[in-house]
Amino acid sequence: MSAAQNKEKGPRFSEIRNAKALRDYVVDERFEAGVQLKGTEVKSIRAGRAQINDAFGRFERGELWLHNAHIEEYAFGNRFNHDAKRIRKLLLHRHHIRKIAQALNAEGRALIPLRMYFKEALVKVEVALCTGKKLFDKRDDLKKKAEVMEMKKAFKFRR
Numbered sequence: 001m002s003a004a005q006n007k008e009k010g011p012r013f014s015e016i017r018n019a020k021a022l023r024d025y026v027v028d029e030r031f032e033a034g035v036q037l038k039g040t041e042v043k044s045i046r047a048g049r050a051q052i053n054d055a056f057g058r059f060e061r062g063e064l065w066l067h068n069a070h071i072e073e074y075a076f077g078n079r080f081n082h083d084a085k086r087i088r089k090l091l092l093h094r095h096h097i098r099k100i101a102q103a104l105n106a107e108g109r110a111l112i113p114l115r116m117y118f119k120e121a122l123v124k125v126e127v128a129l130c131t132g133k134k135l136f137d138k139r140d141d142l143k144k145k146a147e148v149m150e151m152k153k154a155f156k157f158r159r
Contacts, residue, residue, distance in 0.1 A: 015117035016045070018052045023138065025112055025130035031100070033125050034091035035066065035116075040074035040081050045123055047075075050116060057090060057111030057127055059101045064090040066113065066125065090127065103129050 021027070037045075044050060049072040058065050066088045073081045092100070103109050114126045133141075 015115045016048070016050050016052060017115045018055070018113055020053050021112050021114050021128070021130070023133075023141075025110065025128075025132055026137070027112075027114070027128045027130050028109070029103075030114070030126055030128045031092060031096055032119075033064070033127050035123050035125050036089040036091060037071075037123060040077045041071045042123060043074045043077075044071050045116065046118075052113045052116055052125075055113045057100075057113065059097075059104050059111075062097075064092060064097055064100060064111070066090050069113065069116075090125065100129065108132075 051070045055069040056067055058067055068085065069088060070084055073084055100111060104111060109129050109131055111127055112130045114128050116123065116125050118124070
């Protein structure tokens with residue numbers, strides 16, 4: 001097999017990430033959740049046509065729901081194509097749902113999707129219980145990042 005043939009057999013994308021999540025939130029606890037999708041949504045995700053930067057989870061009617069996740073309409077779909085911004089159900093074990101519901105109701109936390117990926121043939125979403133960062137927290141992160149970069153440069157120069 002040539003290199004070009006190997007490339008074609010690989011996945012079309014590795015994962016869809018939420019770029020804003022780690023900048024705006026302190027991640028406390030992570031969970032892997034399934035998502036209830038339609039067929040055309042899965043095809044769009046396989047093509048990498050999804051975005052979860054503005055998405056969040058909400059506890060309603062005893063279930064967890066994913067809001068504001070944008071999955072583009074499938075280009076070759078027909079009249080049964082899905083709505084791009086529809087609300088999708090998150091699939092978790094009952095004890096995880098109970099734990100997340102208690103955290104969302106009692107504390108000032110949010111349920112934020114960090115990444116969307118395929119696990120074998122299933123679409124999974126890594127969601128996390130997060131606490132919002134204040135402006136001074138973001139500044140501290142930038143200072144730490146700059147210090148680490150300076151240390152790396154100094155060690156590189158010493159070699």
